[in-house]
Amino acid sequence: MNLPSINPTTTESWNKLQAHFSEINEVHMMDLFEEDIKRVDKMNLSWKEFQVDFSKNRITDKTISLLLELAEEVGLKEAIELQFEGSKINQTEDRAVLHTALRDFDSMKPEVKKALQKMKKTSNAVIKGTWKGFTGKPITDIVNIGIGGSELGPKMVTNALKYYGNGLKIHYISNVDGDHVAETLKKLNRETTLFIIVSKSFTTQETMTNANAIKNWFLQEATQLDIEKHFIAVSTNESTIIDFGISKYNVFPIWDWVGGRFSLWSSVGLSTCCAIGYDNFEELLRGAHEMDLHFRNEDFSENIPVILALLSVWYNNFFSSETEAIIPYTQYLEDFVPYLQQAIMESNGKSVDRNGTAINYQTGTVVWGNVGANAQHAFFQLLHQGTKLVPVDFIGFSESLHQHKKQHEILKANFFSQSEALLQGTYKQNAPNEFRFFNGNKPSNTIFINSLTPKNLGSLIAIYEHKIFVQGIIWNIFSYDQWGVELGKKLTNQLLSNS
Ligand code: F6P
Numbered sequence: 001m002n003l004p005s006i007n008p009t010t011t012e013s014w015n016k017l018q019a020h021f022s023e024i025n026e027v028h029m030m031d032l033f034e035e036d037i038k039r040v041d042k043m044n045l046s047w048k049e050f051q052v053d054f055s056k057n058r059i060t061d062k063t064i065s066l067l068l069e070l071a072e073e074v075g076l077k078e079a080i081e082l083q084f085e086g087s088k089i090n091q092t093e094d095r096a097v098l099h100t101a102l103r104d105f106d107s108m109k110p111e112v113k114k115a116l117q118k119m120k121k122t123s124n125a126v127i128k129g130t131w132k133g134f135t136g137k138p139i140t141d142i143v144n145i146g147i148g149g150s151e152l153g154p155k156m157v158t159n160a161l162k163y164y165g166n167g168l169k170i171h172y173i174s175n176v177d178g179d180h181v182a183e184t185l186k187k188l189n190r191e192t193t194l195f196i197i198v199s200k201s202f203t204t205q206e207t208m209t210n211a212n213a214i215k216n217w218f219l220q221e222a223t224q225l226d227i228e229k230h231f232i233a234v235s236t237n238e239s240t241i242i243d244f245g246i247s248k249y250n251v252f253p254i255w256d257w258v259g260g261r262f263s264l265w266s267s268v269g270l271s272t273c274c275a276i277g278y279d280n281f282e283e284l285l286r287g288a289h290e291m292d293l294h295f296r297n298e299d300f301s302e303n304i305p306v307i308l309a310l311l312s313v314w315y316n317n318f319f320s321s322e323t324e325a326i327i328p329y330t331q332y333l334e335d336f337v338p339y340l341q342q343a344i345m346e347s348n349g350k351s352v353d354r355n356g357t358a359i360n361y362q363t364g365t366v367v368w369g370n371v372g373a374n375a376q377h378a379f380f381q382l383l384h385q386g387t388k389l390v391p392v393d394f395i396g397f398s399e400s401l402h403q404h405k406k407q408h409e410i411l412k413a414n415f416f417s418q419s420e421a422l423l424q425g426t427y428k429q430n431a432p433n434e435f436r437f438f439n440g441n442k443p444s445n446t447i448f449i450n451s452l453t454p455k456n457l458g459s460l461i462a463i464y465e466h467k468i469f470v471q472g473i474i475w476n477i478f479s480y481d482q483w484g485v486e487l488g489k490k491l492t493n494q495l496l497s498n499s
Helices: 010-023 027-035 061-073 076-085 099-102 111-127 152-160 177-187 205-219 224-230 236-244 267-276 278-298 303-319 337-346 380-385 405-424 452-477 484-499
Strands: 043-045 051-052 142-145 169-173 193-198 230-234 322-328 366-368 392-397 444-449
Touching: 010 061, 010 169, 027 405, 043 303, 043 405, 051 303, 051 380, 061 076, 061 303, 061 380, 061 405, 061 452, 076 278, 076 452, 099 278, 111 267, 111 278, 142 267, 152 169, 152 267, 152 337, 152 452, 169 177, 169 267, 177 205, 193 205, 193 224, 193 267, 205 224, 205 484, 224 444, 224 452, 230 267, 267 278, 278 303, 278 452, 303 452, 322 337, 337 366, 337 452, 380 405
Parallel strands: 142 169, 142 193, 193 230, 322 366, 322 392, 392 444
Antiparallel strands: 043 051, 051 444
């Protein structure tokens, strides 16, 4: 069955939201807080180890109920079911979208179970040192060769969960710029390095170029037969892998119902699994599955991904905000924004609707950001006093993983004070002069989590995955294809064949 296809701007709720926007646009959030002392309690979602405070948004109860009406009118409930049931909702590629099936241990597909068992066996062997290189030495370094979804997700998670690492050194090579390969190889010993080539298609130019360059480097001191001890492939394209020289026992599957940017939960995450061990990897999956259940079953008014998505639509389509910032307050989430940039912008950067008609309203937001507190000393000036309205997601953790208590207190104080400053500005205060005037009234969400565990990270990532889906449904676009990246690839190949 196909996804519903409703132009959101033709719905009743959209028209009501438009009228409502002109009421809200002039209102300062500080007045809304004064008028409604229950605002913080009402606009707060508490779920397991997550607290999501969305009270600092330019909304009232009416805004939320109109946005919820919009979700109903565009058929969101039905769309969620179609996705989870495995309908081919990625219509333009004739594929189902089932990354959620990769983490559903209650009714796991046999092939997914089998792949996870293989990941467990392989990662255990590498971690315990029973996987030996061609001279009999254990593996010390793993290199993931892949780009886009075949790098950004695993790299983000491996770095985010570094605390749970076991000492194996993990490297990621993506760019076709030879500097990336050359600099990484300088640090490596052929005898103790395992290369994981990750490419769903096994034809991606950057990945195959890097893989061949690395194979040649490896063969300078090893033989063709040694490849099986040092090269693994994750792909759907088995025959090309065998041609590359990789043993069929070292091939890990991925399926066409898993999109590249949603694939970190599959064998694409093998580098992560080796870095943190299988048990932690499984926890990551379980955390994501818990969020899947919340998303699928919870009432929309209490549903974290749905509420976050609706707020983002509110700013994008009514306030004409072009961008949104994401600021995680932990160095461990340094790679979270680049990962989300692909997930969000490759999914929702579309201008044709699900009927094939050109769109005359805004779709995918531009996402940017960096870790706090660093970001405060870089671009926060623009957030506080610039002319653009940039909604912000602040992500923070109650407990740190380290023992430096004082530092964590300072970090948390920064985390809370920034959203407060964006809200308040110099409201009802006399700014010393016009240059020190802050209007405030700048929206933000705070996602406050107990601590950065594999499980909580899984849930956090799943929140954003589902937020992407909800927005795509509202904007009436296909979120799971990426035809827009093809033309550039074709022109590159034309240039190369002409040169
Ligand atoms: O060019 C975009 C893209 O197709 C992404 O969607 C994907 O994650 C990336 O390329 C890598 O593709 P592959 O895993 O097939 O090498």
